Amino acid sequence: MKYKWLMAVFFLLPVCVVRAAEPIPGKFRMYLKEIRSDRIGNTPGVITYQVVSPDRLYVRITWNLPAAVSQDSLNVSVLPAFTPGFNWAPLLTPEKHHVIAQHVFRAPALIVANDAKLLSVVPDLDLLQQERSVPWYMDMDAIRNQLVLGMGNTTVKEHVLFTRAPGAVFPKGTVSLGFYCLVSEKKDALQNPFQQTVSFLWSKWGAPLYREGEPLQRTDLDPYVKQTYEWAFKNWRPAVWQELELDGKKVGAPVFIVNMTQSPNYKGIPNQREFRSVWNQAWFNSLRSAQGLYRYARRTGNDTLKQYALQTKELALSFRQQQGFFKSVVATEMEEVTVDGKQYMRSKGWDTRYWGNSNRNPYTWDARMAPYHIADMSFTAYWMLVWHNELEKDRRLLEYAETYANALIRLQDKEGFFPAWLDLKELQPLQHLNRSPETSISVTFLLKLYAVTGDERYRSSAVKALDAVMKNNLQQGQWEDFETYWSCSRIGTEEWVGKKIPRNNMYKQNNFSIFWTAQALLEMYHVTREKKYLVAGQRTLDELLMWQAVWQPPYMAVRTLGGFGVMNGDAEWNDSRQSLFAELILQYGQLLHRKDYNQRAIAALKASFVMMYTPLNPGTMQQWQARWPFFNAKDYGFMMENYGHGGVTDAQGLGIGEFTIYDWGNGAAAEAYNRIYDHFGAGLFRTNF
Template identity: 65%
Template sequence: MSNSIYDIITTRMYLKVFRILVIVFLIPYTLLAQQKSDIPSGLKRFVASVSASKIGEAVAEIDFKRLSKDLYYGRVRWNLSASVQQNAVEVTVIPAFQPNFHWAPHLTPTDNHIIPQHVFRAPALIVADNSYTFSLIPDLDLIKKNSLPWMMDLNARDNRLMLGLGKSKITDHVLYEREIGMTIPSGEMVIGFYLLVSDKAAAIHNPFHRTINFMWTQWGEPLYKVGEPLHQKSMEPYVKHTYEWAFKNWRDAVWQEFDLNGKRVGAPVFIVNTTQSPNYPGQVNEREFRSIWNQAWFNSLRSAQGLYRYALRTHNDTLKQYALMTKELALAFPQTNGLFKSVIAVEMEQVEIDGKKVNRSKSWDTRYFGNSNRNPYTWDARLSPYHIADMSFTAYWMLVWYNELEQDHRLLSYAKNYADALIQLQDAEGFFPAWMNLETLQPMEHLQQSPETSVSVTFLSAMYKATGDVRYLQAAERAMKAVITKIIPQGQWEDFETYWSCSRVGSDKWVGKKVARNNMFKQNTFCIYWTAEALLELYKLTRKKEYLRWGQRTLDELLMAQAIWQPPFIAIRSLGGFGVMNADAEWNDSRQSLFAGLIIEYGKVQKNKQYIQRGLAALRASFTMMYTPLNPSTMKQWQARWPFFGEKDYGFMMENYGHDGVTNDAGLGIGEFTIYDWGNGAAAEAYNRLVDKYGRRFVEEN
């Protein structure tokens, strides 16, 4: 017998023995694992196993209940005879397929990172491939009963989802890592979760829709129907507080007025802080340079439209004149080849008073034009480059003013000059760049192909509607195709705020790349909103169902950042409020006032009552951070943080809550400044615009 034949026979004999060993030894362990996980037959295509760690020596009992065809409830129980010191408790869910799509509310770039309950606004972990999708949703009712902190994790590399208990600490702004030192009390400990599964093509295309629908029905709608998140139904008193605060009680600090090009112009200042309160006992110490912004965040032209609408409704000519001065200021920004800057500011100085140095602004005689300093290149507004999103957003609001308030043809002309320049900047794939060099007017390196393009789609759609010039519609549709193809399917929701505002984690290594462990980009809600808005605008113009289909998917992803419950660890009313991104920690961020109208409009177009409720909840949440007796729980937090506040401060409103990632019921989580154009003034604008569009009865009684 040759050596080669001998080798073949020997190899075959070893393989046969190996197969026998597999049958004898491995199959019983597989059966045991299945029995331990107790996976129902209807779940086995989706979930391979569910396991749980011990608590001390106590072994978990795991059981499932089928609630409907595609919905299951999992319960994990331990019985402890004594309290246990243990750093973490984990329930691990392993998918039965290899997902190519993953979604989680927060990034966990290493095994030591977790998703803490602080960011559980609409908590879920979602996975999908081309055939299956499922969502793991914590039982929020159990979280309300449990004094221990809950957590989640999504490990795409190991195909593992986790829900459990454990403390956390903040190591970046804002990511969370595991912390030691948890004590688990004696008695029964229960972790519960829902599994929402599907093999339908529609659910795989849009893995968010059934998840947001379930969570709103389960937790959000019952709260909405009893009046959350405000303590009273009418928002009109909040709007009155806003304008009395800005133009009466805090007028000296807020309102800026000066002559420019022979015209009297003015607008509320970019930012004020608590040291500028009429009740503050010390010296004013300005937080940032005195300035007025017309950009994609803080936009005085947008806020002025709310003031104009309110002035007409209340027959207040003084407020109307304030609004008109802000319009004049926007029109006074010089254009260079159609492009224009977004900021007008003054010089700053430090002065010493009673031995203490404080920041003060010089007069408007030192004014200069600049751009937003939230960018990758410089913190100096003078040197900051042109930002396309800022210009498109401002030009869009010029068209809103022109179409809805007064047909001042200067607004249309200004916007057209910019639109004609903008369409020349579109690249071969359809994208618009993010930043343009001040000197060369050439695109700069960052975000050359990003969802910031969607802002320009909305603007160009409005230009086509105003002028009938088909060039604008053609450019808008080319841009939208690029965003649909490259951005939406993989969730590449990167914009200026994602990396170059307060949450700069990842700006050195994540831009344009997924966080490998999560198979997700660092994502911001701003550009998700812009894209959902652009898709709806194009659908209304063209009636192409593709735009509505992708628009609803994008909107549903945005709604994963909207709070659908009232957590016991959040001291202010939270229903309807929005978070910012998957690496930040805010609740009730001011962007919700911008989002509200779009969500309602999708509800109208889709005849979807839930969207309408969510949009109105977002609008109401826009006023929950205001210092006023109308918000007793919030007012208590303000007084704990700033005890000198009084009646003249009614209307002061921080842009969000829990910005640094931690809160308590003694003022922690309350900030120290108000941005009128990204706070009370923005909320008032949204309310006034929606009242004009739908009527006060719809807005306040629906």
Template identity: 55%
Template sequence: MNKFYYIKTTVFIFAFCITILSYSKSNAQLPKELEAYISAIDYGKLGNLAPKVEYAEVSDQIIKVSVYFQIPDTLQQDDWKMQLKPAFVPDFNWAPHLTPTDNHIIAQHVFRSPALIVTSQSKQLALIPYLNILKGENPVDWYMDMDAQNNLLTLGLSNSEVDGHILFVKKPGAIFPKGNIEFGFYILYSNKKEDLFNPWRKVADFFWNNWGSDEFKKVMKTHASPEKYIEHTYNWAFNSWKKSVWQDIHIDGKDVGAPTYIVNTTQSPNYPGEVNERGFRSVWNQAWFSSLRSASGLYRYAKQTNDKKLLEYALKTKELALSFPQKEGFFPGVIATEMEKVEIGGREYNRSKGWDNWYWGNSNRNPYTRDAHTAPYHILDMSFTANQMLLWYNELEKDSRLLEYCKTYADALLKKQSPDGFFPGWLTLDSLEPMQHLNQSPESAVSALFLLNMFKATSDEAYFEPALKCIDAIVETIIMQGRWEDFETYWSCSGYGSKNLVGKKEQRNNQYKQNTLSIFWTAEVLFEAYQLTNNKKYLEYGERAMDELLMYQATWQPPYIYVRAIGGFGVMNADGEWNDARQGLFSELIIRYGKLLNRNEYIERGIAALYASFEMMYCPENPQTKEQWEKAWPFFGPEDYGFMMENYGHQGMTSGEGIGIGEFTIYDWGNGAAAESYTRIVDHFGKDFFKDLSFD
């Protein structure tokens, strides 16, 4: 009797201890080192189940948090979340996507380098989802949220759907199956001065060292040489698709020309139906679509391969750029044809009236009009084009007309600089007076870069000091606030905030709507300013801008992205693209910062961005992408090799059946632009730069 009693008591005590240990683990105490940074963490329940939570120190000031549920039976729950409240009041918040209401979330679709970051004058805290779990099969999608007004950082699980272009909201109906559910994240914290000044460096380094570098080296072993993609590009533009792409134009007795701004799948030689042109047939020279930039790449390639025919095409495009008329130094950014609707078989099709019906105009991505006829002069576009002329003059051929054109513009530009150092956003067509939008924006960085290059080309001090004045204004008023507003931020396809957010933060997130182009332009001009002045301030702020830019770069391969993604870039914190064409434009600058700072991470990132700029091309060298193209457009064949959409997943959705693949190519913001990036890097660093790389 006593023996049975003692056995029963022992079993009870053992079970009780196990229960206590289990309870202790499932309610693990916050590590003491985090108490100064975190006030509380609330781990929600799944049904009536509380999670088991474990904390593990990874390295100095990095804690890994693991969250486990053991679900006895399938349950339906719309949302599960973990909410963390910092123990300090941040004065700076950063998240990769805007969430203007409590129902909005940062869906996993935009998890390129997913992090939530908050800083004060003395503390920094960052949350990073544990991507290894996301690489596997997960029954419910992950999300994040930044509620700056209530000082809450959220990571969670919920279905989602797209709201507008492009935000995300929670969608009811999540199902959690019987079995184990694992969730996890990292907590990075710091009180170091360098981390408070640059809150992205430690985070970006963490992403690349934990995932990006290995993914990059693995993908590089599967990639063809960029030269193979360039062969496809130029064969497509000047051979198999030439009828649709190349435009012969006659201006003032001169035969000039360039590839058209945009073509779509209905213009394929394999398309079985009628051509229906997208947009208006045109050629652009602006900060986005630059025929002159693409032509410089074609020129470099023609010289490298001794191809006289391609050289002729490049020179015709240069002549077209020089034909754009100047009005008191300022000039348009677009030459276009009139369009018409043609009825065939009871259906209407959009067609050009041809180059006998052309006109000068400007980019219709602006706050005032969608009509290129009446669109105002854009300072950014003119400065970008003039800078491309200078690069041609300095690096390709000493055509004095290019320098003279630039000098005329530069002298006019200086007269428009405001006392605060910035340049206006837009000028009226008639009186050339500044208009009301973006008159204090990072778009001015491109004008400053142009003036620095004018100084280098002419040694004229009149261009140098105004450039530095502009750069200092950007440093003082833009960088530390993350006010990365430019034309694309509000007046392209993502119009969210164009009516009420310009110049203002999204209050719930304590963030501006921001775009990567203006971050890049700022990092670029700061690099050049440092090279000319040796002032370390410019390098420090340039590195900060560069690291913020890198937070939009993909550092892993999600299973729900059906093309190679590593190294590719997104666009802004309110859009859905992966592998956007801008990554080719960014590539060399990332490498140059890497060389200057002796940072191999940057060099790898820059090369990854370059290779990603060819990833969306339809060709055998991109087998996953090719498969997606053929699911979306089954008529595609070898004549279409080289066709390349500017990005992937633009609408915020993807699938293995071709959703996420687009239907057009912009030569100057796609294959032609990517080719220019590679040929420029080869000219600057030599082909051995790529041969010497090791991806073991």
């Protein structure tokens, strides 16, 4: 009779609770084979199930401890009732000692699927905010078909993966761990395994915070933009603004990077972190930032700022083309000087300038010797077309882009891909990433050029290229690009390129190429009106959104909603790429009438200013002052590109960096705001989506 009564409750009420002694409820047994729980000391966990909806099950495990227990870790294992072919997790755990630390719980989930079933396991972030005695973690063992949620200390290994660490102490009383299981066998969910989780995470945690005003308690972002330009072109101008004469023209741009020793308030001897340079590449792009400055100057009638922008445009056009191709970096020679027994890096000045390419590549750290990078050239040429179309009808920009495009399409292989890197002398493809989704940024550029010229060659080349990415990269999650392996996170450089990590059934992934592909798919849909591109574009966008923070962790000392991480082998929050992503998310939101996408876009744009040192961000400002107490009003606008990059943070400034990259920080954020302002109007920022 006891069991019959319980089943009656199950069918009569929308929410029910079933004890662990009972089987996994109803249809969920089609997706969940078993849930196993470790003991804490000698105390077993009590598992309860709550059917929230036909496709959502809530699971909680509770331990009632009569005394504190020292125990290194606690695992709860979820065993799917089917064999997946698809796996997704926010961080790689290539060996059994690796875990996904709560530090990277931006939009935490473990997703598995095959042709018939999908299961997503999402930690209960409300419970995590309460259960703060022992940190949480996740793990995904694809070989054993096991999803794990756990509790225990972690430590950083490599750059940046996490491993288990000893020393956890579970306190006397009740300890709980909870999670949601989202399931589906619907065709659209199987085609897009991210959408169900993306929607749930935002509706459950992101949207309520957004409605409260997170991540910034203001709708007017102009003050941030004003402080950015005052910082770059007034208070820090001697360190930031670089000016030189080329072919009788005065050209210039903000320098690639400055650090805290270059502050006007720093009492010590300045030291330059990297070689003095200006970049126009797929990451740090002075031409992109200058467009934001131009838009702002036009809107405010500031001719001085407009002249700075025009000088940067002239610098971009000064990069000479070699059979259509062009370099991405102009730099000065550097020297090391000794003062009082300490070494400091100095520039020898712009009279020693040389032209080169990004040193974030597989071949050399020397920018002078670095090969041409197709993604850098396509990205810069794309922004030349934006400037030509929206700011000035400068024929030189269009001609420069056309010359490059004609060289580019001759490189396309039979399948449709563009190579990644070209030898400096022979202009022939090198060996890395020649079938990668870096191709997608060239698709967007070619479609932009087709829209301007009507030349069918550019459209045909773009269609062929995007179809290759859809066939070979998109469904497989092979999101490998230059940043995946050849920036700061170099784990797997020798053994993982082009291969899945078996324990996770995933490639090492970077979301630059996800963004480029989502952008290319949307542009292709607008050109062709073929629905397959929109469907694939939304799937790719949803995968991108799995990197966006949907909550405010209690262990993060800055505001996090809307900010983006970078890859499944690193640990950043609030990375500057969110400024690049914001308008694309908004474009999908407007087209698909998706309120959640619109909210996410505005949150991403606001998050782009969260790391700024300014009274407008009192919480962030406290962190800056804890790290660099000499900062004052002359430093307002200084902004690190991200937060918590090293995998650890605290409330005393740990996780705060030491440098600003104008073109990948405050200048990039200002550009995004000014562009979105021009495209959608000031009212957008006051809209209650």
